[in-house]
Every structure is written in C-alpha cells, then in structure tokens.
Amino acid sequence: MDLGSHPTFESHDDGTVLTSAPQDAPVDRATAAARRVVDAMLRTDRANANLDRVAEELNSIADHLEEHAPAVAERLIDMWNGEGVTRHDPVTGPENAIAPPIVLEGLSDGSVRGEVTLTMPYQGPPGCVHGGVSALILDHVLGVANAWGGQAGMTAQLNVRYHRPTPLFEPLTVTGRQMSVEGRKINTVGSITTADGEVCVSVEGLFIDAAVPRPR
C-alpha cells in the first residue's frame, strides 16, 4: 500500500476513520444503488421478475457509463492521483460495488477496527460467509492496520485459520494490528468475530516493505 499522507496512531486521535467513508456525491450514490442491484439480483424471483427487461435496462446503463469512460490507462492515473486512501478497492471502496463497503477506524492502542454485516453476494456454505471472502477482508484490514501502525507493505504471506462458520446477516467485528516491524518484514494479525465475541476467522500476515509504483 502506498502510504501517501496516511494517518498513524502516533499522529492521530483514537477513532480516526482510515477508509474513505461514503460521501454525498453522485458516484457514491450510483455505486450504492449498483450494490443494491447486485444483492437483490441474488434474492429476486427468477421466474417472475421480468429479468430480460432488467438485463436490457442494465446493459443500457452500462453502455452509457462505458461511453463516458476514458481509456483504462488514463483512468488508472486519475484513480491513484490524490489522497493516500483510495476510494475504489474491493473491501472498503465506496466507489466499488463489490465492496460491502467496510469502514475502518484506527484506535489509540494501535489497532484498527470495523463492523460489517455481510449478505447474499458473500455467501459460501449455506447462510455463512465464503471462507475466501473472509480472507479478502482480512488481507485488506491488515494492510490498513500496517498503515495505521506507521509502516505499510505488500502482502508476502497470509495464514488464515477458520475456527467456526462465519454467519451472514449478523454484525461482525473485524480487527487488525501490526505486531512487529523487523527490517523490511512486517508482522500483522487480525480476526473476524461475532457480536458475542466468538472468533470465526483469525489471520497472521507477513508483509514486505515494498510498493507497486502509482501510474502516471
């Protein structure tokens, strides 16, 4: 992760929001609406929701959005130009309809924390969060924990342990904390717990002090 001017627990207050919170902006509203469509598509009645008409309407919207899209290389420069926190990642990005999106805050003890209730699109076993989705979320949370700890890096190794099925449709707490920095090696841990405090998934990550350069 490119730190930019990312806040750290030494320089900022307890409860500092570390992710890009949804803004009162058209793109945020449109993405939130797209997220509703993704979720409702999985829930709606396959036989009686006139899905061929829905397909036409969605394709028409996609055509419109694509007509107004710059070349990918140009868009990449634009999306990486700006604040240290991005708005487009698949976990916390308010502009990414794949993201739940999770809001993470930094605590004065050096950890980061967020709450999320996951729904149908994130299902693995019946009624449960997909194990890979938990890994996706935790990888991202550890990255944000590293930034809050003051030393970011790229994931080198992720060891994810599944202790019990993680429920959909219930509030979950996600946490991360940078444990040590030794030379270029960064060790970070995290977990997903239920509201009752039961640990569903825990993770240990090894990160390396490195970054992919921003496009320009």
Added chain:
Amino acid sequence: MDLGSHPTFESHDDGTVLTSAPQDAPVDRATAAARRVVDAMLRTDRANANLDRVAEELNSIADHLEEHAPAVAERLIDMWNGEGVTRHDPVTGPENAIAPPIVLEGLSDGSVRGEVTLTMPYQGPPGCVHGGVSALILDHVLGVANAWGGQAGMTAQLNVRYHRPTPLFEPLTVTGRQMSVEGRKINTVGSITTADGEVCVSVEGLFIDAAVPRPR
C-alpha cells in the same frame, strides 16, 4: 462444500466443466449486465456521466427486484435445492455479479483448472489484483479441487504466498489439486500463474471433512 452428485476425476472425463457455466437464461443475462455496470462504474467519468440519473435508474431496478424477492429464509432453501454445483457463489457463480465468474474444469490427472482475466473491481495495488481477491479465488478453487478429488470439506486453514504482483487485464491460469486425505484432514494446493507460466500466488489449504447443512 456439499458434494451432492458432484463429478470426480475417477468417474468423469478429462475437461469436465465443474462450475455452473453461464446459461442462456434471463437471470444469467441480467447478472452479466449488472457485472458490466459494476465494472463501468469504476471506469466512467465521475464529472460527466450524469451519475445522479444513473443512481435513480439503478435504485428503481433494485426496488423492482426487491419487490419480487421472497423472504431470505425461503430464498436460501431454493438456492441450495438442486444440483451439487451452486450458481450463486462469489467466484464462479453466473448469478452473482461479484464473481468474475471463473469456469473451472477437471482434468484426468486429478487437478482442476480455469482461466480468468480480472479487471478494475478486483484491483489492489495499481494495475494489480488485490491480494485478498487472489486468496478468495484460490480458496474456492481448492474447494472445487477437493470435490473433483472425491472428498470435499470445509476450509480449516489457508496459507497463501505472494511471489510477485498479479497483473490485472491479462489472462491468468488458476489451478488446484487435492494432495492427500488422511482421516478427516484434506490437503490441497493451488496457484495463480501468468500466461508466461510465472507463479504469482500459491496456496496450501487444510480442509476438514465437514459441511454446514443445507437449509430446508
């Protein structure tokens, strides 16, 4: 994973498609269109694409889909009732707009394999696949590899190693193979490689012979 009547490499031909390939059905077309919207939303011009109007249209579609949605408990029974292969998971599901979706085939050597080109919604570092997305995909691929191997289970541990950044916008090969079954413990490995055969991400998974019961 609930095996149902899932094909295995001992009973089926080389190249058997193990995932639910997109069908010529309204829900598949509507989901494919939603996927286009998710992708184009990240690429379009924030200032000139009339995104407030797009938000209105998408919310109207979501309202329509939700009006036709049964209760979640009822829908869960329906979505898990049927073939051993599901159509709604976030990696291979043609009915899930979050899924790329990846088609996996089983080979006669016991491995499973698929190709995918990932785009903007799956971005982590600039121009690269999010490390957590790679973990998500690999967890799912190992699950399918276990089914093809003849003994499925639930993820207990996932050890993901990142060897080099994984590129967006280029064809990637994903593979998985069940290595051993000892009592209830299943060991499975997998990787994501570039077209040149460079390994970007590798994974070792430990699975336990267990399953969350299907809702009824």
